[in-house]
Amino acid sequence: MITVSGISKSFKVAKxxxxxxxxxxxxxxxxxxxxEALNDISFSIAPGEIVGYxxxxxxxxxxxxxVMSGILVPDQGTCSIMGYTPWLDRVAYVxxxxxxxGQRSQLWWDVPVxxxxxxxxxIYDVPEEEYRSNLKxxxxxxxxxxxxxxxxxQLSLGQRMRxxxxxxxxxSPSILFLDEPTIGLDAVSKIAVRKFITRINKEKGVTVILxxxxxxxxxxxxxxxxxIGKGKLLFDGNLNTLRDQxxxxxxxxxxxxxxxxxxxxxxxxxx
Amino acid sequence: MRLFGxxxxxxxxxxxxxxxxxxxxxxxxxxxxxxxxxxxxxMFERFGQIRxxxxxxxxxxxxxxxxxxxxxxxxxxxxxxxxxxxxxGEFDRLLVRPRNTVLQVLGSKxxxxxxxxxxxxxxxxxxxxxQIHMDWTFAxxxxxxxxxxxxxxxxxxxxxxxxxxxxxTIQGLEISSIFTDGGREMAQYPLNIYQKWVTRFxxxxxxxxxxxxxxxxxxxxxxxxxxxxxxxxxxxxxxxIIPCLLLWxxxxxxxxxxxx
Numbered sequence: 001m002i003t004v005s006g007i008s009k010s011f012k013v014a015k016x017x018x019x020x021x022x023x024x025x026x027x028x029x030x031x032x033x034x035x036e037a038l039n040d041i042s043f044s045i046a047p048g049e050i051v052g053y054x055x056x057x058x059x060x061x062x063x064x065x066x067v068m069s070g071i072l073v074p075d076q077g078t079c080s081i082m083g084y085t086p087w088l089d090r091v092a093y094v095x096x097x098x099x100x101x102g103q104r105s106q107l108w109w110d111v112p113v114x115x116x117x118x119x120x121x122x123i124y125d126v127p128e129e130e131y132r133s134n135l136k137x138x139x140x141x142x143x144x145x146x147x148x149x150x151x152x153x154q155l156s157l158g159q160r161m162r163x164x165x166x167x168x169x170x171x172s173p174s175i176l177f178l179d180e181p182t183i184g185l186d187a188v189s190k191i192a193v194r195k196f197i198t199r200i201n202k203e204k205g206v207t208v209i210l211x212x213x214x215x216x217x218x219x220x221x222x223x224x225x226x227x228i229g230k231g232k233l234l235f236d237g238n239l240n241t242l243r244d245q246x247x248x249x250x251x252x253x254x255x256x257x258x259x260x261x262x263x264x265x266x267x268x269x270x271x
Numbered sequence: 272m273r274l275f276g277x278x279x280x281x282x283x284x285x286x287x288x289x290x291x292x293x294x295x296x297x298x299x300x301x302x303x304x305x306x307x308x309x310x311x312x313x314m315f316e317r318f319g320q321i322r323x324x325x326x327x328x329x330x331x332x333x334x335x336x337x338x339x340x341x342x343x344x345x346x347x348x349x350x351x352x353x354x355x356x357x358x359x360g361e362f363d364r365l366l367v368r369p370r371n372t373v374l375q376v377l378g379s380k381x382x383x384x385x386x387x388x389x390x391x392x393x394x395x396x397x398x399x400x401x402q403i404h405m406d407w408t409f410a411x412x413x414x415x416x417x418x419x420x421x422x423x424x425x426x427x428x429x430x431x432x433x434x435x436x437x438x439x440t441i442q443g444l445e446i447s448s449i450f451t452d453g454g455r456e457m458a459q460y461p462l463n464i465y466q467k468w469v470t471r472f473x474x475x476x477x478x479x480x481x482x483x484x485x486x487x488x489x490x491x492x493x494x495x496x497x498x499x500x501x502x503x504x505x506x507x508x509x510x511x512i513i514p515c516l517l518l519w520x521x522x523x524x525x526x527x528x529x530x531x
Contacts (some may be wrong), residue, residue: 072528097367103364104360108282119281
């Protein structure tokens with residue numbers, strides 16, 4: 001369903017130095033450094049998988065998501081998702097995906113949530129019947145009944161995140177990209193979000209790709225993880241294999257998933 | 272187009288959440304051009320005429336330009352405020368929606384408070400029209416409407432042009448004010464009162480001349496030769512938006528390959 005092969009992407013970043021003098025100098029001449037955000041990334045994902053995409057800050061997780069959702073064009077490599085190349089057939093392709101950026105809202109801030117949903121229905125051209133049944137399912141499973149008529153600015157973060165996820169599923173996408181969906185949520189909301197993700201994956205067969213720093217998310221959701229560091233793909237595999245690999249050499253106590261990840265980061269020298 | 276209406280509606284609802292601010296800002300928008308207009312009035316009071324144009328004729332041009340400006344600031348505000356869309360990453364969001372970017376940026380913001388400015392220019396227009404002694408034919412009314420439309424297209428074109436710059440600079444450029452506010456200030460007088468090069472710049476580069484000077488000649492029956500060309504000159508102003516849109520598309524492509 002998703003095949004990414006040999007994706008590379010580098011950014012030109014302006015060198016910044018401290019001090020007023022160099023800031024003034026930078027007004028006229030800037031020096032740039034090339035930063036390799038992604039370096040020869042390849043993987044493929046089958047329909048119905050939940051894949052956890054992890055790595056330290058600045059590893060290239062968001063860049064990968066941006067490439068896969070058609071926002072960015074990579075310098076090299078090919079990517080085929082459901083037969084589309086995301087950055088070439090943007091409009092046709094994005095009808096099939098849902099994207100949640102955990103740190104940014106896609107809802108209209110000052111109006112009730114339901115108004116945002118209705119506008120999204122029109123943007124995605126969702127048939128009325130499909131919209132109704134999706135909305136019903138989403139309000140039930142995400143428990144939105146009481147908050148759907150509240151303006152977004154009055155919602156708590158947890159409530160808002162539930163609405164965000166609902167908003168990205170109104171057009172019944174077959175792939176869902178979640179960029180840090182549980183960031184800043186309390187335990188109750190986190191668990192609600194996780195349960196929901198599992199459920200739509202099971203019931204509707206939605207393929208889910210999520211990035212997160214919360215290893216419990218990974219443990220609860222992802223059967224497969226991709227580890228990226230400094231733009232390179234370092235590990236691609238099953239969570240259990242990973243655990244076995246690290247449990248052996250620490251016989252004293254069974255390490256938590258968090259500890260395993262820290263050890264992996266150290267081993268690959270990406271922290 | 273239907274979707275544009277929906278965007279309009281949801282943002283209008285949002286605006287209505289802040290009613291006091293809406294009224295105050297609209298009130299302000301009514302009086303800003305009002306003071307400019309008062310200046311215009313007193314100037315004519317003192318000098319009588321400028322290059323053969325009398326007060327009501329200039330008032331007509333003034334109201335057309337301000338009306339066009341108010342309309343474009345209301346409906347194309349998304350482009351005017353585009354830098355914030357890029358800075359906070361909202362533009363990425365627009366790219367993952369299956370609609371064209373121009374429509375989505377237009378739909379990202381409307382400035383309803385410009386109703387104040389619009390109202391003010393409608394009043395001035397009504398006054399000017401009632402005081403100019405001539406016969407209003409159907410063709411002249413069409414020309415007048417074309418003038419306003421053409422003005423909207425030109426201002427919107429400039430907004431798009433400046434928004435496109437954001438793809439390279441990220442930050443909004445105040446330089447756009449030179450052409451929007453500056454253009455507005457210049458174009459509220461018939462263009463032939465200025466130096467030749469100014470007139471040329473605002474006719475061939477940014478075609479404000481097609482909005483005010485040329486069709487005005489037709490409306491006031493001062494044309495020589497075929498009036499059709501004068502009458503249709505506002506359409507040339509509309510064409511201005513085409514290169515702007517092409518440049519916009521180029522900018523979007525650049526953004527997507529640099530991600531800046």
